[in-house]
Amino acid sequence: MLFRRLFFSALLVGGSLAISAFTFALTEVPFQNSAIEPSDSLSLFEKYGGYPTVKKINDQVGAALAVDPVTAPFLVVVGQPGHDTFDKLLSCLDLQFSSLLGGPYAYPETSHFRGAPAEGYTCVDMRTIHTGLNISNEAFDRFTVILADVLKKNGVEDADITTIGSAVNGLKDDVAGR
Amino acid sequence: MTTKTKEGLKQTVLLTMSVLVVLMGALAFVHTPTAQRIPFIRELATWLGYPCPSEGVSAMTLEHVRSEALPVVQGSTNAPLRPAFGFALDNTDIQQAFAWLQTRGLICERVERGFSYLKCKEVPEGTLGINSRSVIDEMDLSFNSRGKLIAINLLRRKLTADQVVGLFSGISQRLTQLLGEPTRTSGEISVKSFSQKLNTVSIEYSFKDYLAKVTASYLPWSGVVLYEQYMSYTD
Numbered sequence: 563m564l565f566r567r568l569f570f571s572a573l574l575v576g577g578s579l580a581i582s583a584f585t586f587a588l589t590e591v592p593f594q595n596s597a598i599e600p601s602d603s604l605s606l607f608e609k610y611g612g613y614p615t616v617k618k619i620n621d622q623v624g625a626a627l628a629v630d631p632v633t634a635p636f637l638v639v640v641g642q643p644g645h646d647t648f649d650k651l652l653s654c655l656d657l658q659f660s661s662l663l664g665g666p667y668a669y670p671e672t673s674h675f676r677g678a679p680a681e682g683y684t685c686v687d688m689r690t691i692h693t694g695l696n697i698s699n700e701a702f703d704r705f706t707v708i709l710a711d712v713l714k715k716n717g718v719e720d721a722d723i724t725t726i727g728s729a730v731n732g733l734k735d736d737v738a739g740r
Numbered sequence: 741m742t743t744k745t746k747e748g749l750k751q752t753v754l755l756t757m758s759v760l761v762v763l764m765g766a767l768a769f770v771h772t773p774t775a776q777r778i779p780f781i782r783e784l785a786t787w788l789g790y791p792c793p794s795e796g797v798s799a800m801t802l803e804h805v806r807s808e809a810l811p812v813v814q815g816s817t818n819a820p821l822r823p824a825f826g827f828a829l830d831n832t833d834i835q836q837a838f839a840w841l842q843t844r845g846l847i848c849e850r851v852e853r854g855f856s857y858l859k860c861k862e863v864p865e866g867t868l869g870i871n872s873r874s875v876i877d878e879m880d881l882s883f884n885s886r887g888k889l890i891a892i893n894l895l896r897r898k899l900t901a902d903q904v905v906g907l908f909s910g911i912s913q914r915l916t917q918l919l920g921e922p923t924r925t926s927g928e929i930s931v932k933s934f935s936q937k938l939n940t941v942s943i944e945y946s947f948k949d950y951l952a953k954v955t956a957s958y959l960p961w962s963g964v965v966l967y968e969q970y971m972s973y974t975d
Contacts, residue, residue, distance in 0.1 A: 727938030
């Protein structure tokens with residue numbers, strides 16, 4: 563009798579934990595990228611030359627993060643179990659940045675950039691991809707400073723960098739402290 | 741098989757099953773993003789040999805990625821000097837650096853994340869031999885797979901525009917005296933520059949074997965952030 567009670571109690575506790583686990587997983591609201599509203603009819607994506615500029619900026623940001631030993635481990639984590647490969651990361655970054663600048667893309671969706679396979683890369687939301695990386699607020703600031711410098715280096719106007727800054731600010735909670 | 745034995749077997753099976761159900765539930769829970777944000781669960785995972793992914797990367801992988809990226813950023817000539825606050829890039833090892841920091845009363849934590857790091861917080865700039873009362877929020881000394889110093893990074897946050905203009909000018913003067921004119925400048929060092937979100941000013945002394953770079957940016961959530969990078973560019 564005691565063991566029957568014990569069994570049902572354990573079943574109840576275990577079941578509750580399992581249900582909570584799935585509920586937590588389901589209730590993680592995916593981040594929906596809201597594209598920057600252009601001040602006139604031309605989006606920032608079009609203004610700065612479309613995808614080739616996005617790719618160039620992402621290549622330079624990637625290189626700047628990779629040579630800095632403090633930021634590199636967060637980049638190199640890709641390709642490990644549960645994380646993107648490097649190609650997929652860059653492909654999804656291209657999609658995200660293109661979408662953020664008001665290009666004809668949505669994020670997170672499937673990316674076909676950078677030699678993606680025929681079915682494309684399925685990009686995940688920012689919150690999920692950064693969970694477990696333990697990115698501190700200080701590390702997030704380093705990333706942002708490096709990104710802002712690369713934008714400026716590529717001729718993005720100060721007013722547009724400010725606009726992009728507001729969008730980056732909106733991503734902070736999904737990236738840092740997770 | 742007697743009734744007593746059967747009952748005992750039944751109880752054992754039930755107990756085992758109940759333990760398994762609890763374990764499955766707990767395992768499912770610790771894999772959720774929510775659970776991974778709980779510090780205790782992270783520490784437990786590290787203790788069990790499943791560290792935070794960024795702590796699981798190898799120095800060799802970091803060196804490979806770094807050497808691939810170097811041609812994109814490095815200059816074409818060698819630096820006349822490679823200033824690094826008295827340390828010798830590619831030469832000072834982690835024990836020497838640790839001893840140096842200790843003699844200056846700095847408390848630094850050793851962190852392993854592929855490379856080895858000495859991470860120091862709240863560092864008075866005066867301890868680095870600079871005539872200044874400024875405090876550096878974070879100073880990171882990075883060491884490669886051979887245990888040699890490859891970079892010193894300084895981060896200051898929550899500065900005012902006035903503070904950053906003074907600091908930036910001092911650093912740029914010091915570097916120009918040692919390295920000559922910067923190889924790239926971007927933006928204007930002025931209070932006005934740091935009133936717009938993400939507006940950024942940087943100076944760069946980029947060589948084939950060395951980089952000194954100072955970047956300041958106004959981040960609405962952190963005030964003005966000043967980031968100094970002094971890195972060896974040899975791989």
